[in-house]
Amino acid sequence: MFKAFYPPSQRWYESRAYPDNEGGISIYSINITEQKQIEKALQATETNFRRLIESNLIGIVRVRVDGTIVEANEAFLSLIGYTQADVATGTLNWKTFTPPEGINRSLQAIEELKSTGSYNPFEKQYQSRDGRQVTILAAGTMLDDSKDEYISYVVDLTAQKELEQQKDAFIGVVSHELRTPLTAIKGNIQLVKRQLRALTRANHTIPDNVGKTIKISEERIGRALHQIEVQNRLINDLLDVSRIASNKLELAPQLCDLKRLVSESVEDVHATALIRTIHLQLPDQDAVLVLADPDRIGQVISNYVTNALKYSDTNEEVTVGMDLEPQKVRVWVQDHGPGLNAEARNHVWDRFYQAKDVQVRSGSGAGLGLGLHICKTLIKRHGGDVGVDSTPGEGSTFWFTLPLDM
Known part of the structure; x- marks a missing residue:
């Protein structure tokens, strides 16, 4: 059997010779041009991938599902303080340099890898051989020809x-x-x-x-x-x-009436903008009890209402409401401002984020883009959740939930 390239037709052929019944030789040839093109593309891909690994722009590591490091480039090894000799022993495992508090999140990523073939990027900590804490961003994908190994891409976030x-x-x-x-x-x-x-x-x-x-x-x-x-x-x-x-934000939770807190917070904001109309839609029951820091929750309510007034016209009404749900209470603030597009809705809770093309329509100018980020952090610290429902041109409804004190 031999393979040969035939220049006139620009094709590859694989030929096999067999003895026939008459004492001669029969030759059979098949066109393998497509196969050779695939082999060439695979070889180019492998060469490019090898160049990427050896370029050491980012850490790249081949890992077994059980955590054993099979292969790693120098960029990765320099992060953890180990060498190619350590990899060659076959005993180096990602659990070796992952602090105990980071093990569960990494195992979740492995389960995601098994079920979907890849895991989304996430931050984690490595502890290098000399004891340094290294913050990295990791993402991974299963190798196509193996159900036991995957490739992990690691970016050093320490300087950032x-x-x-x-x-x-x-x-x-x-x-x-x-x-x-x-x-x-x-x-x-x-x-x-x-x-x-x-x-x-x-x-x-x-x-x-x-x-x-x-x-x-x-x-x-x-x-x-x-x-x-x-x-x-x-x-x-x-x-x-x-x-x-710096993880130094302190809360002073106590049993408080959220209904009263909403009313008082809205009243305080309204006192600074008497010409505006703010409607309240609160439950009929006398009190809605939650375990919360009243000053901090009041800060969230004030921020929501202030934003609603700021980003809607002076003649537009703002509505503040409260809905009782099983096990939790939902507070919402609705305006008739410009609304938010999908990108803004995804990033509005980010630190220093300010939505493009959304202008202040009344009151003081735009802030630093910190208020909603702080609100989200405060509500999360209380065991609640935040969100926004919005359509461009139709206004926005910002809301948060808190667990009810049963």
Whole structure:
């Protein structure tokens, strides 16, 4: 049997010779051009994949389902502090360098791999041979010719995580430094406001021009205090994000009436925007009891309502409602603003995210894109969930749930 390329037809043939009954030789040939093209494509694919492994741009490792490392490139081995000699022993296992708290998540990925042929990227920690904690992003896919081995792709996130920690630390420091002068400014302005009121009460025969000046001054002081409150909210958001990043956000849960909390939070927001119409749709029962930090849940409600007012026209109504469900309560805030597209709905809870082409329609300008991220974190910490139902051009309904205290 031999294979040969026939240039006139640009085809490959496989030929076999057999002796015939008359003492001669019979030759049979078949066209194997397509097979040779497939072999060539597979060889090119394997060569390219081998180049990718050897380029060490990312960590690439071939692993058995039981966790044994079969093959790994230098980019991967440098992350964990092991060598090709360690791989050659056949005893190196991903469980060796995975901290105990990360084992279950990795096993979930293996189950996903077995059922679907791949597992989605997820973050995990490695502990290198010298004890360093290394944060990585891992994804994997089963090898086509094996049900026992898969390829895992590993990206080192250590530098990114260190940068995020530095950024969070910077945010915390700057927030504290900004709060100090703002507090002093607010105190001085409030003192001037009280002195003007005392002057007005003490002098019943103030000339009209002086009275007019005092009135204008009080209005300007009021606007200044409002702007200080806006800046304070931004600083508080920065501080909360810093606490969340460093896992230092503390809650003070207690048994509280969510119905009353919603009413009071809406009333506080409405006091800053008296010309707006806010409807309440609350259950008939006297109280809705939840175990929660009332200040933090009030913060979530205020954020939802403030956003609804900010991103809808002044003449549009905002509705705040509450629905009782089995084992939980759902609070929602509906507006008639521009609505959100699919991309915005997917990212609106992300830190620093601001939806494109969604403009502020009333009130103060856009914030830092932190409020909803903080809201999600607070609700999750309470054992609840958040979400948004929205259609572009038809407004949005932001909601959250909390477990009922039974």
